[in-house]
Structures are given as C-alpha cells and as structure tokens.
Amino acid sequence: MRAILVDDEQLALDYLEGLLNKIGNIEVIGTFIDPFEAKKNILEEKPEIVFLDIELPEINGIELAEQIQQSLPHIHIVFITGFNDYAVKAFELNAIDYVVKPVQMRRLHETIRRFQVSRAAITHQSDPVSRICAFQSLSFTCTDETTEILNVKWRTSKARGIFTFLLQHRNEYISKDDLLELFWPEVDREKGMMQLYSTIYQIRKTLSSIHFEIEITSQANGYQLKLNNVKFDVEEWENGLRENPIVNDETLPVHQRLLNVYQGDYLSQEDYLWAENERERLRILWFQHLTKVADYFTGKGEYAEAISLYLRMQMEAPYIDHSYFKLMQLYSEVRNFHAVEQQYVQLKKMLLEEYGVKPKASIQTWYTNWLKNVAFEDV
Structure with a gap:
C-alpha cells in the first residue's frame, strides 16, 4: 500500500518512515512538512493511507484531513498526536484512528493491521x-x-x-x-x-x-x-404527493403506495427536539393526503376502505377530532349505529381529558340530528 506522511518535524518524519519500512508492504511515496504542499500531493497521488500530525503550522491537522476527504472520501487517515494533546480523549471517544508520539512499533503494527482488515472487507458490487x-x-x-x-x-x-x-x-x-x-x-x-x-x-x-x-x-x-444518487424516503414521498395532486382511478395505486411509505411520524422514535417542526409539517401533509384518499373512496361508495383509513388516522393521531367525526358519518352510512355512538363517546372523552373542552358545536348538532333521525326510523 502507498502512504504519505505529514509532520512539521523532519526528525519525526524520518523516524516514522523508518518504522513503516521495517513493517514492510508499505511504500512511503512522500513526506511533507508543509501541509498545503502535502494536500496538493495527496490529491494528485491518491495514496491509500495518510499519517497526519495534528499540530501543523497554519492549519489544524483535523481540518486538513476534512479538506482531503472532501475529494478523497475513501482515503484512510491516521492522526499523530502528542500524549498531552487535549484532543486525544475526543479521538478515543470518536474511535478515530491515531497514534501517540513517540510512535511505538507495536501500536503502528496494530494500526496497519486494522487498516488491512478494513480494506479487505470492501467488496465491489453492482449498482444497488x-x-x-x-x-x-x-x-x-x-x-x-x-x-x-x-x-x-x-x-x-x-x-x-x-x-x-x-x-x-x-x-x-x-x-x-x-x-x-x-x-x-x-x-x-x-x-x-x-x-x-x-x-x-x-x-x-x-x-x-x-x-x-x-x-x-x-x-x-x-x-x-x-445525497447524490442516494434515495431518501421522505423526499421520495413528498415528490410523489407533489407529482400526483389528484386521486382518481388511474392514480389510486400510486396514492396507496404513498400511504404505505408513511409508516409513522418523521423520526418519531428519535430524541431530537430540533426535528419537531419538520415532523409536524410532514404529519400535516400526511393528514391531508389520507383525507384526500378517504374522500375518494367515500365518493365511490367504498365506505369500508374509507373507514379503514380513518381508523389508521385515529391510531396515529388520536388527539385530532377530524377522524372521530368522519368515522361517525361513515358508520352512519353503513348503518352501524353502535359504532357511531361509540365514536362520539370516545371523542367526548378525548377532548375532555386532553383539552378540557366539549366537541365542536357543529359535531354536537350533527349528532343530535342523527339521534333524532335514528329514533324516527325506529318508530
């Protein structure tokens, strides 16, 4: 394998090069004191491994490594650091590969062995x-x-x-x-x-x-x-909604697939407070989309499909009254009167426990009129 060494001390470079020559199977193709000259050479030669001192003139070694990896993301970089460098703890924490000065042969052997194992594990695949x-x-x-x-x-x-x-x-x-x-x-x-x-x-x-x-x-x-060629399900889902604004017989399969993509709220199982606004934005889009598909089924008289969607909405978002009222109306259409009453009771309980309020006046009016109609039918 080919290696390049970067350190601001010539003696340190000579010492490290000597150790690597003793290990064998490593060709040191360049040693550099000037970090910018080193970067230029690394980008041109593309070595498999770079040994890089942290304390360099004019630029921090980690920042230099970052710049190199922008162009050569697969290059392996080993940091060289003084024992008292406060960064050692951070490197250990992040499991970044490093060796401590003065470099020991045993530690260097372990570093090279780890790199060779990692390199051997890389397999060439088709284009998944x-x-x-x-x-x-x-x-x-x-x-x-x-x-x-x-x-x-x-x-x-x-x-x-x-x-x-x-x-x-x-x-x-x-x-x-x-x-x-x-x-x-x-x-x-x-x-x-x-x-x-x-x-x-x-x-x-x-x-x-x-x-x-x-x-x-x-x-x-x-x-x-x-992302380049990497797909992102959230992005694909939003693009699908944008490209298919209307639900009809032709686009229904696409919308059913989009409903299946949304398997739960965005990062809902992650403890990221900063994700909450995005989570709510996507939840509203999902809410609107599910309602649109359910309305399509309702218009076609396919009430069982619409009921199934609103039950899913109720399970995912139990603190929104929309699904309860829609289910009351749908159950009324299929003459499942017990389910209508059950949804109204659940709605009242949820609103009282969560918000300390009663159902909207429009829902109460609908339910009162529904009760009268049911009573009239029973006469």
Whole structure:
C-alpha cells in the first residue's frame, strides 16, 4: 500500500518512515512538512493511507484531513498526536484512528493491521439502490434483488445526530457556529470546533464504510450535505404527493403506495427536539393526503376502505377530532349505529381529558340530528 506522511518535524518524519519500512508492504511515496504542499500531493497521488500530525503550522491537522476527504472520501487517515494533546480523549471517544508520539512499533503494527482488515472487507458490487429512511426512525437500506437493512455503526450519538440534522437540511449550508450551539452548547469554541471536525470526519468514514456516496462539503464557515444518487424516503414521498395532486382511478395505486411509505411520524422514535417542526409539517401533509384518499373512496361508495383509513388516522393521531367525526358519518352510512355512538363517546372523552373542552358545536348538532333521525326510523 502507498502512504504519505505529514509532520512539521523532519526528525519525526524520518523516524516514522523508518518504522513503516521495517513493517514492510508499505511504500512511503512522500513526506511533507508543509501541509498545503502535502494536500496538493495527496490529491494528485491518491495514496491509500495518510499519517497526519495534528499540530501543523497554519492549519489544524483535523481540518486538513476534512479538506482531503472532501475529494478523497475513501482515503484512510491516521492522526499523530502528542500524549498531552487535549484532543486525544475526543479521538478515543470518536474511535478515530491515531497514534501517540513517540510512535511505538507495536501500536503502528496494530494500526496497519486494522487498516488491512478494513480494506479487505470492501467488496465491489453492482449498482444497488441505496436509501435512507426516516419515518419513525433513521435507517439505511440497500436494495438489489432483495432489500437489506444495513447495520450502521455510529461511533457516537452526536455523529448520528449531526448527520441526521444535515440530512434534514440537505442541500443547505449549515454554519459551524449553529452546529456548535446545538450540539456542544456548553463547550468553549476551540474545543467545540475540534469535536466538530472529528465528528464530521467520523460521519464521512461511516458513510464510506457502507458505500453511500453522500457528500458533506465544507465551504466558508459551514457544511452542506448532498445525497447524490442516494434515495431518501421522505423526499421520495413528498415528490410523489407533489407529482400526483389528484386521486382518481388511474392514480389510486400510486396514492396507496404513498400511504404505505408513511409508516409513522418523521423520526418519531428519535430524541431530537430540533426535528419537531419538520415532523409536524410532514404529519400535516400526511393528514391531508389520507383525507384526500378517504374522500375518494367515500365518493365511490367504498365506505369500508374509507373507514379503514380513518381508523389508521385515529391510531396515529388520536388527539385530532377530524377522524372521530368522519368515522361517525361513515358508520352512519353503513348503518352501524353502535359504532357511531361509540365514536362520539370516545371523542367526548378525548377532548375532555386532553383539552378540557366539549366537541365542536357543529359535531354536537350533527349528532343530535342523527339521534333524532335514528329514533324516527325506529318508530
């Protein structure tokens, strides 16, 4: 394998190169003191592995690694750090590969072994469909002949959280200061930036390990996530709604598929307060879509289908009165009078317990008139 070494001390470079030569099967194709010259050479030569000192003149080693990985996302970078560097704890926490100065042969052997195992595990596949799912919880799937749910190993919960936040704001530039305020509110800026660089680095490594070609680019003082050829179920669902505004006999199969895509509220099983506004926005879209499809079935006289949809709405959103009233009307159409009364009782109970109010006057009036009509029919 080919390696490039970057350190601001020539003696350290010579020492590390000597150790790597003793290990064997490693060709050191360049050693650099100047980080910018190193970056230029790395982008041109595309080595398999880079040994990179953290404390470099003019630029932090982690920031340099970040810039390199924007162009070479699959490159393996090993950080070299002093024992007293406060960043060591952060690296251990994020499981970023590093060696501590003075570099020991045993530790270097272990680093190379880990890299070789990781490299051997990479297999060349055809062109399966990579997809991220975010209804209920975050998951990653790969579809070829079958769909496989991938076991994505996030090094920290913050890495998972920051990735999900950038995913929600895909194609937008999110400032580093906003990320620091949201994910490291009580950490001073210098240490927070170090943590952020480490976490972005680890996110890229995680995405590379599952072969998802997602870009996280750094520009000015922010980051931007681009999905490229990776599908996102929330985006696909919204596009489907936008492209099929009318429910009719021809488009019904599309709308039924869209109803099945929405398996639960957006990230409802994740503890992300910042996702609540987006969750509510998508919930309203789903609510409107389900109502539109149910109205189509009602207009066709297919009451059982409409009832099934409103029961689903009631299960997913039990604190909205819309489904109760619609079910009362539908059960009346199919002459299931007991179910009408049951829905009204449940509605009154829900409104009283949750909001301390009675049903809307229009619903009360409808129910009173319905009772009179039923009583009249019984005479």
